[in-house]
Amino acid sequence: MRINHPLTGSIVALITPMFEDGSVDFSSLEALIEFHIKSGTNAIVSMGTTGESATLNQKEHIEVMRKTVEFAANRIAIIAGTGANSTSEAIELTKAAKEIGATACLLVTPYYNKPTQEGLYQHYKLIAETVDIDQILYNVPGRTAVDLLPETIVKLSNISNIIGVKDATGDLNVAHALIDHCPSDFLLYSGDDATAVDFILMGGHGGISVTANVAPKELSLAYQAAYNEDEDAAKLYDKPLANLHQNLFIESNPIPVKWAMHKMGKCESGIRLPLTKLSQQARVVVEQDLSNLGVI
Numbered sequence: 298m299r300i301n302h303p304l305t306g307s308i309v310a311l312i313t314p315m316f317e318d319g320s321v322d323f324s325s326l327e328a329l330i331e332f333h334i335k336s337g338t339n340a341i342v343s344m345g346t347t348g349e350s351a352t353l354n355q356k357e358h359i360e361v362m363r364k365t366v367e368f369a370a371n372r373i374a375i376i377a378g379t380g381a382n383s384t385s386e387a388i389e390l391t392k393a394a395k396e397i398g399a400t401a402c403l404l405v406t407p408y409y410n411k412p413t414q415e416g417l418y419q420h421y422k423l424i425a426e427t428v429d430i431d432q433i434l435y436n437v438p439g440r441t442a443v444d445l446l447p448e449t450i451v452k453l454s455n456i457s458n459i460i461g462v463k464d465a466t467g468d469l470n471v472a473h474a475l476i477d478h479c480p481s482d483f484l485l486y487s488g489d490d491a492t493a494v495d496f497i498l499m500g501g502h503g504g505i506s507v508t509a510n511v512a513p514k515e516l517s518l519a520y521q522a523a524y525n526e527d528e529d530a531a532k533l534y535d536k537p538l539a540n541l542h543q544n545l546f547i548e549s550n551p552i553p554v555k556w557a558m559h560k561m562g563k564c565e566s567g568i569r570l571p572l573t574k575l576s577q578q579a580r581v582v583v584e585q586d587l588s589n590l591g592v593i
Contacts (some may be wrong), residue, residue, distance in 0.1 A: 306339035309509035310347035315567030336513035344378035380405030401431035408441035437465035497523035
C-alpha cells in the first residue's frame with residue numbers, strides 16, 4: 298500500500314570517507330551530503346554497514362552521525378545506524394542518535410552471538426521502549442549469522458516506534474510475507490540492490506542502497522517510478538545499473554563502493570583494516586561499470 302511518509306524512495310547507505318591513514322574526512326562527508334541532496338536522494342543512512350560502523354569506535358561513530366545531521370541541516374532525513382550485538386550498546390547509540398537530532402535509527406540484528414527469535418524480539422522491544430525515536434529493523438543474515446524471521450518482524454511491527462524494516466535477504470518471498478502480514482503503514486525497505494525495484498513494485502516503500510552512492514539520481518528515478526507502479530519506467534532507469542548492483546559486491550561491501558567513489562573523485566581511497574582496498578583484478582570490473590555509466 299502506498300502511504301504518505303517522508304522516509305520512502307531512495308535511501309543511500311552512505312560511505313564514510315577516509316583519508317589514507319584511515320581518519321574520517323569530514324570535508325568529503327559534507328560534500329557527499331550536498332551531492333545527495335542535489336541528486337534527489339530521499340534520505341541518508343549514516344553509520345550503517347556501508348559506513349564502516351564495524352571499524353569505528355563508539356566515539357567516532359557518534360561523531361560521524363552528529364556531523365552528518367549537522368551538515369544535512371534539516372534538508373534531508375538522516376537515519377542513524379545504531380545497531381549492535383550488545384543490547385546495552387545499541388541503546389547507548391540510539392540515545393546518542395536521538396540527542397543529536399537524527400530522524401530515525403536503523404538497527405541491525407545482533408551479530409555473532411546468534412540470539413533466538415525470542416531474544417531478537419526482546420532486544421528490539423527494550424530499545425524501542427527505552428528510546429523514544431522512530432526505529433527501523435535491519436535483517437541481513439548473510440553478514441550477521443542470524444535471521445530475523447517474518448513472524449518476528451510482524452510481532453515487532455505492533456510496537457509504535459518500530460516503523461519499518463530493511464530486508465537484505467534478497468528473497469522476494471520474504472517481501473511477500475511482510476507485505477501480506479505487516480500493518481499497512483509499516484515501512485518496508487529492500488536492502489538488496491539487485492532486487493530492490495521488484496521489491497518496491499510488489500508493494501515495498503523504498504530501498505536502502507549501496508548503488509545510490511554512485512548513481513543517486515538514476516536510482517532515485519527508478520525507485521520513484523516503481524513506487525508509482527510504473528514498471529516500464531522503473532526497469533528502464535534501473536537496467537543500466539544492473540552490473541553495478543552486482544559488482545559493488547564483487548568483494549565485501551564497502552570495499553568496492555569506496556573504491557568507486559574514490560575513482561569518481563568524491564573521496565580519497567582510505568579504508569580501515571580488516572577491510573582492504575579493492576584488488577587490482579576487481580578494479581578493472583568496477584571501473585568498467587563506472588565508465589559505462591559515464592561517471593569516470
